[in-house]
Amino acid sequence: MKNDDTDFMIFPRLERAMRHGVSYRAMRCTDLGFLSRLYRSTREEEMSILPWGEDQKRHFIYMQFKAQHEHYQKHYPDALWMVVDVEKMPAGRLYIERWSRELRIIDIALLPDFRAKGIGSSILEDLKVEAMESGKKISIHVEKENPAMSLYLRLGFGIIEDKGIYNLLGWPHPS
Template identity: 55%
Template sequence: MKNNSPLSKRAARHEVSYRPLMPEDMPFLRRLYRSTREAELARVPWSETEKQSFSDMQFNAQHAHYQEHYPDAVWLVIEQSGKAIGRLYLERWSSEHRIIDIALMPEMRGAGIGRAVLEDLIEEAAENGKAVGIHVEKMNPAMSLYRRLGFETVEDKGVYDLLKWQPAS
C-alpha cells in the first residue's frame, strides 16, 4: 500500500490511482456531491441557484460530519490518467474496513471502475481477516453491485442499510 491507499490491482487496469485529498479539490468534490443528488433535486421546484445553495449546504454538513466522526480516515481522490473522477473515504478499524464514502462522476459510472475499486478493497480486507462495511441508501443504483459482490444488510438504518462483506471463516 502506498500513501495509505488501498490496493489497486483491479483498479489499475482502468488506469485508476488514488491520491490524498487536498484543499484545492473542494470545487471538484462539490460537483461530485451534487452529481449524486441530481435525481433528488430534479423533483423539487427550486431555481438552479436554490438547488446549488442546498447542495453546497448539504456537502458542507456531510464533509464536516465525516471529518469529525472519522478522524483516522484516509481521504482520497480517485483519478484516472491523472484526472479526478471520484472520491474514496476509508477508515481501517481493527475488525473492519469502513467505506465512509465512495462516489464517481456520472460519466465514469457503469464502466467497471467502482466494481474494481470495491474488489480491491475486499481483497485488502480479506488478506487482513477483516470485514468491509458501508452505509448505502436503499434506493442507490449501486445497491445491486454491492449485493453481487457479497455484501449483506446487517442493519436497517431507515433510509440507509448498513452493508457488510465478511471474509470466509
C-alpha cells in the same frame, strides 16, 4: 483533512482498478470544488424533481455537501480521504477508515461519466482483497434507493442492519 501530507498514508491496493487507469491521491483543500460537484452529481435525480431555481439548488447542495464533509471529518478522524483519478483526471472519491477488525468505507462516489464501466466494482474488489489479507470485514452505509445497492449485493455484500433510509452493508455477509 490532511493537506499534502501523504508520507504516512497507505493507499488501498490497486490491482483490478489499475486496469481502468485508476490511481489515488490524498484529498487537498483545493479539491473541495471538485468534491462539491461530485456530490451534486450523486443528488442530481433528487434535484431534478424539485420546483426550485438553479440558485436554490446550488445553495442547498452546497449546504448539504458542507454538512456531510464536516460530519465525516469529525466522526472519522483517522480516515484516508482520497480523490480517485482515472487517467490522471479527477473522477471520484474514496473515503475509508481502517479499524482493528473492519475496513469501513465511509464513502465512494464516481462522476456519471465513470459509472457503469467497471471502475467502482474494481475498486471494491481490490478492497475485498485487502480485507481478506488482513482478516477484516468491510462495512458501508448505503441509502436504500441508491442505484449502486445492486452492485454491492452482486459483489457479496449483505444487509447487516436497517438504519432507516440507509442499510448498513457488510462483507463478507454473515450466513
